[in-house]
Amino acid sequence: MHPRRTRTALVALLAALSLVALTSGCGVTRGSDDPDNRRLRLFIPNSPGGGYDLTGRAAARVMEDDELTGRFEIRNVVGASGTVAMQRLLNEEGSDDLMMVMGLGVVGAVYTNHSDATPLKMTPIARLVEEQEGILVPADSPFRTVNDLVAAWKKDPGGITVGGGSGNGGPDHLFPMQLADTIGVAPTDVNYISYDGGGPLTTALLGEKIDVGMSGLGEFEAQIDEGKLRVLAVSGDERLEGIDAPTLTEAGVDLVFTNWRGVLAPPGISDEQRDYLTGILTEMHDTEEWREALATNGWSDNFATGKEFEDFLVEQDARVADTLKELGFA
Amino acid sequence: MDLLLDGFQTALTPENLLFALIGVLLGTAVGVLPGIGPAMALALLLPVTYSVGVDSAIIMFAGIYYGGMYGGSTTSILLNTPGESSSVITAIEGNKMAKSGRAAQALATAAIGSFVAGTIGTVLLWILVPRVADVVVTLGAPSYFAVMVLAFFAVTMVLGSSKLRGFISLFLGLAIALVGTSTGQARLTFGNAQLADGIDVVVVAVGIFAIGEALWVAAHLRRKPLEIIPVGQPWMSRADWKRSWKPWLRGTAFGFPFGALPAGGAEVPTFLSYATEQKLSKHPEEFGKGAIEGVAGPEAANNASAAGTLLPLLTLGLPTTATASIMLVAVQSYGIQPGPQLLDSEPKLVWGLLASLVIANALLLVINLPMAPLWARLLQIPRPQLYAGILFFATLGAYTANFAAFDLLLLVVLGLLGLAMRRFGLPVLPLIVGVILGPAMELQLTQALQISQGDVSTLWSEPVAVVVYAVMGLMLLAMAVGVVRGKKSPVPATTEDAEELVNR
Incomplete structure (x- = not known):
């Protein structure tokens, strides 16, 4: 037995693995009173590489690079085509440091999975792309x-x-x-x-x-x-x-x-918080980097916030619900 | 040929060599860690593509892909904790070899087999990429269904000594595979959205293999005298080479076509390779106790399938695995569209990639072969600490598969199931086979029947399907003749589980 050598091998193994763990992005501290330096969490309802993931990461990257806000902690909350993430968002009622990427597919999934975490319960922030x-x-x-x-x-x-x-x-x-x-x-x-x-x-x-x-x-x-x-x-x-x-x-x-994608926040956040989140996304939308991200990914710009996005969400929700109910899926 | 030499010129620049090395190391690390697969690693590295050239990025990504396929075998063999679903089969014989002091040989045959398969696969790519166009897309759901039936047929041979126990295990696996809403109907989800996507294969494999085993060992630690794992020879003996080279080649022959087929995947060829090796082996009694053929064949199969995957990706722009689709996204982010015209429009990129695959393979061998005896020493760690480590990696792996705490609960439940299976002498392999093959087979059957609007004759409407059924018919006939002649068919190996039951 060579305990020392064994240990060296173990240390090497652990070092290699922690490298991987780091690249996969781990949790950190959150919250700071300075709005320009605060940490925001971003939920993504599917796995890395998917449409929501690409949209969310591109948006977060632009906001970080242009220093519109502090760093983002991005989490892929995978499960039931977004239903699990929506449930988590609902459970985070009042959290003022959280946003979630979602879109038409998530609206549909909430119905097919018979979940109560419907989009209309959340705080609408913005529609980004279609x-x-x-x-x-x-x-x-x-x-x-x-x-x-x-x-x-x-x-x-x-x-x-x-x-x-x-x-x-x-x-x-x-x-x-x-x-x-x-x-x-x-x-x-x-x-x-x-x-x-x-x-x-x-x-x-x-x-x-x-x-x-x-x-x-x-x-x-x-x-x-x-x-x-x-x-x-x-x-x-x-x-x-x-x-x-x-x-x-x-x-x-x-x-x-x-097929559109947008951003929601948890229910029950303050009006200031909602305005703040809408504000940074609006600023993000106006940057050259976002334009480039749209072009690279082949997304069409269809930005909307406030009342416009809220009405759109209500209309989409009703339309999806009708279709799926007729099919017996909801 | 000139193009290929140009390709090597692209791949051999110091910068690209460095990226290949980084890719291979990262891929190995990713493969070692259960849960984080090459697909996720690539997705997380996608932003890298914004800052490096397209050839470097794609060379690094290919290195990660090959490295991941290889790295998965290390934890399978040493810790019985498969990192990817394609290395589940490796764990069956590999871990048994490790326990009998042959870890270094198992790791070596996996490394060399991966190298052989990867290299042959890449050479086949060189030959086929310019030629094959649309052949692969003519196969439809009926053909795939036939292949799945064949795979099921083949694995009944690995059911173990007690057919009853084997079938119980297989049906347990099929039941686990039913969980989810993939068919539009919620099955066994108990209204829980966390179960809607079904149970991840990695979570099942890690739970049944690693957790189940750790619990089993913990339950017997005091009663049994401490087994000392013999150190054994550091390298493969002549006999090991002799027993390995044919499985390597046969594994390659299974793996490459499956990788190249749009719905082939890397798991089915590992099953077929395992079943074939068991059938052809001169030492069938060693299967289930650590037969080197059972490591060599499946490991070659999964690496060859990784090479095969690149064929439809490069020729048709068709990603056939999650990893390949992320590579496609990466290439597209440079404004390059893979497809039939890619070879004409970007010859430097394609041949650079093909050349770098060979280099990645060679790097993997150079890095991993000398490490084999070193890794094998891990098993010298006293058992309480060793199993604590296994539990740690298993938990980490199950969590990182989906980043869901719910999976940890599943892991514990499945671990208890694994313990119970060991207690009652049920073999674990059929369960895993059921979990992987069940949904794949169902998907193909549903798709075939949906397209034909319920007309069953669609199932033998494609030539490949007819051939596969004919092969199966011949195999059945041969078995029947064997029985009639009273020839004793080679008895499949008794599983260690059954033996332990007897010993107790």
Whole structure:
């Protein structure tokens, strides 16, 4: 036995591991009276690398770099597509050092998981970005326009297999359901197949396993440029730059749908605190760095605060609730 | 060839070598720590991409990926605490080897096997990247379902000496796998949102293996005389080499195609490799007690699958694992779109990456091989301290998987289950197999039937599926012939658990 050598090996192991632990970001002290130097906590409702995570970390980085506030302590509160994080936010009623990134998918998840931690109970702070959904088909699909798809779908609602990159209540699920509803197909008849994100969905489309895919277009750029996938329409208010496809409204379908992401604070915080948080996000939104972050990630700017965001949240909540209740998921 | 040489030129600049080294070290550390997988490490390192060049970043990320695949084996072998789901199988034989004083050999065969598999995998990438285009996407849910059925079929061979106990364990695993809302219906969640995503495989493996074992040892520490773990030889003997090289190659053959398939993954090939080695081994009686083949094959399989993953990523821009999708995000943040045109538009990047994979592999071997005897000494720590350390790492790993305190509760419950299984002589491997394969198989079946709108004939509508079922039919036939002829089929190894039950 060489106890000393064993110990050296152990120390080396521990040193290596603490390095890893450090990079993963550990908790620290919080709170300071100087508002420019205070610590804020930011909850992120999914794992590192996901959409909420990228949005939240980009925003926190801009705010830190521009010294709008002190450091952020970012926590990925993973579970049930955001429901767990929303519950935590609800439990933190009155905490004045906390924000949470959320979006359309979290609104849906709260309903599918039958949770009481609904967005309307929280303090709305700001809507940051949005992403349009696109209607994708393989290159040699018989559908040339949205109207081809609509006609076929109306004729045989269950015969069109629709794939999306999210589970029930997620944006890629809500979009085809609302689209079906708009064109007069019962959402309960839609044959929706859920894939685990953009990668598997791309595979299914390229292999022509499904008739049509609905998803944000960021992950499909390569295939669209190559001409292996075609975009029939995009779901937003205006056409998407670089994508040769009409909006749904232009094509005669009366639906505008976007997957948005924003920030909430716990319920029961003071008006000053709410104004402070809204203030730093507004300042963050006006920076050049945020502009760059939007461009790099392919997000569209759709900033809103105060009453505008509050009304938007109420409207979205009702719309999602309607869709999911009709489907029997809520 | 010129392109490849250019690639080595890119990869061999001092700066990029440094990034490869950092990546490999970080990846190994990340792999050693259960819970933090390469995917999470990459996600947390994404901001690095803002400050370094694209070739350096991607070379470092590939180093982390390979390093993580390798590092997972170290804790599996030494502490029975698998860091990734793909190294769960390594723990089965590897830890038994370690306990009988062959830790250094287990670590060495894992390191060399990983090197061999990673290198062959990378060479296959060199050959295939320019050629393979859309073949992989033609496989659909029916083919994957067939492969899952084959995997289940194969692992019934690892059920252990008592088929009844094996099946109990398998069904326990399948039951654990049911937890969650992945099908849209909440199953066994008891209205708890924390259970909605199901139970993480790492938490199950760490709970059943590490915690269960620690409790078992604690319960017997006083009664049994202290076993001294023999130090053993520091290096692989000639016989070890002889027994390892074929499993390395077969493991590679399983791993690479699975990695390259969009829904293949790294776990299924490790199962198939393990089952095959047990079947082909000249020492089947050693399986369950520390057979070197059972470490060599699966370790090669999981590294080869890591190489395979890069094939669809580079040729189609298709990420097939969580780690690959984060690498994709990283590349995209430079405004580069992986896909069929990548090789033409960014040849320097692609060949630089391929060259650096070989370098990363060589670095891993150089770093890890001399460490093997050193790591093996860890087991000389007196047992109370050793198991305290194991408990510490297990808890840390379970927590970091999701940063949820709830997982710690699950860990304790699963640890008690692991203890009970050891008490009643249930083998643990079938349980893990159930947890990993069950949901994958269900997903493919649901998807296939949903697309065909309930038409069952879809299940044999793809050529690959037909071939797989035919292979299974032949295997069944061969077994039936064997039984009729009265030939004694090789009895699967008795598990140590069953033995301990008898000894008590």
